[in-house]
Amino acid sequence: MGKVEPPVVNRSLSSWILASNLKLQALLLVVIVIAVFTRVFPLEMQKRIVNQAIRFGELKMLFRYCGLYFAAVVLSVGLKYLISVLQNLIGESVLADMRKDLYHHILTLPLSFFRKTQPGLVVSALVTELAIAGSFIGMAVAVPVTSVLTLLAFAGYLFWLNPLLAAISLSTYPLVLILLPRVQSRANLANKKRVDATRNLAGKIGESISGIHEIHGNGSYRIENRKYDKMVENLRKIRISWNLYKFGVKVLNNFFNNLSPFLIFIVGGYLAIKGRLDLGALVAFISAQEKLYDPWKELIEFYQVYQDATVGYSRTMEYFDAMPEHTLEPEDRNPYELRGSIEVKDLSFVAEGGIQLLDHINLDLKPGEQLALVGFSGSGKSTLAQCIGQLYSYTSGHVLLGGQEVKDLSKKDVVYNMGFVSQTPFTFEGTIRENLLYSCASLVDGDESVEGEAMPSLDDMIETLQQTGIFVDVLRFGLNTILLYDEHQELAAKVVRVREHFRRDFGEELADYVEFFDVDEYLYHSSVAANLTFGSPNKDTYITERLPENDYFLRFTDKADLTRPLLTLGADLCRQTVDILGNLPPDKVFFEQSPIKADELEGYKELAKRVARKKLHQLSSQDRTSLLRLALRFTPSVHKMVRMPSIFEELILEGRALFKEMISHDDPEAIMFYKTSEYIYSQTILDNILFGKSKTVNPQTEEKIHQSIIQVLIGEDLLETIVEIGMEFQVGSKGDRLSGGQRQKLAIARIFLKVPGVLIMDEATSALDNNSQSRIQGLLDSKWKGKSTLIAVVHRLDIIKGYDKIAVMKAGRIGEIGTYEELISKKGMLHELIYGKQAAA
């Protein structure tokens, strides 16, 4: 610590060279010096081979010089590889540092910065633009040093061979040095434009993706395409001129380079003919002269990369050159532990463009008091909550939290004393548990080692899950988990016990809602494959998806006279499903009730055409496998496009008996048949407890089944275990495997778990159903009252009676403030909000 480092955006590109691994850089230099020597050495050998060995017919000498030549070439290649390796190590580690530092900086920037910044733009900056700068740092030392040294070495050697020729062949380089920067400065200008245009394009893409539902909703494809196409066209033009200038540099360089051999041939040839230069020296000279070209070209290329990197780097850093509004952590003290009082004095907030969102607000809350902010939309209630929560920096006035000015507190002080639940909470990819602990974990910097003492216990977590009403959902995730044989044998045995008790206590009552695994009945809620095997596979070749390719299973379907009916069923499913879903996009909603998966649709569309043309026996064996696959997936209760003929049921039941007989004889290990005494590892915990499948999609019946299961689980002391398993549920990217309500409950739960002194809820329950909303309100009225100061932005007015104070906002001001009774009897704004205009009159 101690030393204050300049923010990453103000660092120069060259400072990164010094920041890179200096030991590696030094090693690189040493390797380069040796490598340069190995490049010049063969030239001398070449001369000696011609002038001495061949001339005097010395075989021994020829072999020795050739041997040395060969060794030098091998060494040179080896060293060149080593140089690339070192360069790569240095460059990539600097690039990684740049990416980390810039990302860390970007995250601390104020929210207002992100309101005008598209996510795509940040992505393109971090991923694309910095890459050029990174690779530049990798070559920053190696390339110029190698090239310059090689150039000097060759040039020295040339002078040693023949000063006149050397002077002639080097005469073109100064010209290049004069012309080059002129062309390059044009290229730089174009490159600057390219960086900006690329960034805008990335921003545009990001915008379209995040707003894709609006585009679909409005069918505004053309509008968006036009906007995008215009930007691409613009970028195309800029890139063309950028590339043309870059090629210009190359062409210019090439031309002058090719000019010098021409001069050498004329002058050197003349001298050789006149006998003033020996042939060996001329050959060596021409070789050496040609070799000048490579380091020179590298140098020019390096120059170009340097220019591109400088432009890209500075353009990127300039964009993010903003400062965080608040320090992240207090220096030399622990975070404050503040009393939960809130005083707002003369608070105003003026947004960009001079729009006054808050206008001289005054408020006073004692620790533990609860305030509801109500008002029309746009009245500033959310803005006020966000200013108090330090999410926006107010422009004038004061907000005092426990007597401290909120604006001057560090972020850490704020998160220690405040919990903020936003209107549109964000759920991060990961498990429920990780999301639940998100707020608590950031208090201890996500440091795993501190976990245990500072982190909430399992009991705390479960209590919070119950309070916020997401407990049942998590339990359901747990119940829908498939246990692994290798890890959960003990738990599996307990679940079998739960199954017995469930059957005993609820079997009759729930018989209508559950389809039990009964060996004599067709299972309408299971696949054809499960109906045939009536067990869970121990061997991979017997899982449903692989059965169509399992030779033993195919022999069985032949023997059971099932092949033909199954193919007919498969063909029927293929035809019907393609007919319905043929033109729909791969959205989960469309494919939940389909035997064809979204990514298989195109294949089955083709197959449907062939099925229409040919008879089943004329299809290729691959097509028959595909049809069989559909048939084996077919689950009557889910796939409603085809009705299963009743004769088929009987065939399958007979097949089930035959399969059991056959496989018990031939491969008894392959399948574990459904038995009430055994855990079924291919099925979820829920199906294992039910020993069957739930038949219902009706939420109330599901609730009934769940309640019964909870009772049994409590009896067996397994409830917490299952909830713990449920907390490992992966919520998906942005939490897309959770419903809106579940995401909001989770967001409330993670703040509740932190037990903040001040709780700010910005319409935090708006996506919840009535019961959940009342439950949470009840909790605020009882458990949190007097403990945490609460500021709630409230949309629904029927839940505000319990608040100590209600502030009605209008046009950025507090119109009236007081208790519910006071305001209602006053018949002012609150009365109007609740009962409407006419009633107030």
Place this chain on the structure above:
Amino acid sequence: MNSYTENRQLPESSEFQQNLELLRQMDFFSVLSLEALKVFAYLFTREKFSPGEDLFQQDDNDGKAFFIISGTADVVREDERGEAILGKFAEGEFFGGLALLGDMRRLFSVRAQEDMMCLVMTREKFTKALEQFPELMPRVLQATVKGIRLWEKRLLLEPGGLCNQCRKKVGVSLI
């Protein structure tokens, strides 16, 4: 399209085909093209309700629409004075279409009075499907507008006329 006629030759029709027949009789859906109708018939699921079970509850934002294949249901509203049955839905009736179009907290509960079988559509499925057939939106709006107008017209033409209290509150078709 001939695949449809082909299907009708099957000895027993599938649930999907039965749904298709039912949809063709509903005002809300009958206006759709066959291609769209098939997708909707596929997306509708069947749910059973026992007497006393709620199809949805007051204040829920369940976003579902129901078509009653069999059975009857009561429309119930609960307030400070308790529960009151305000109406009834019977076989062949479709209700809840408005909840498919946007967020709506129920003002009523609907409770099964006898064993019921319903076709159920959710808002998520409906909007996703509608995105695929954008040309349907105007028709759906038209059907909705027509529904609202008819509802109010029936109220106004009620034999015996409107009660004085109700007279002040008419005008839903003017929103």
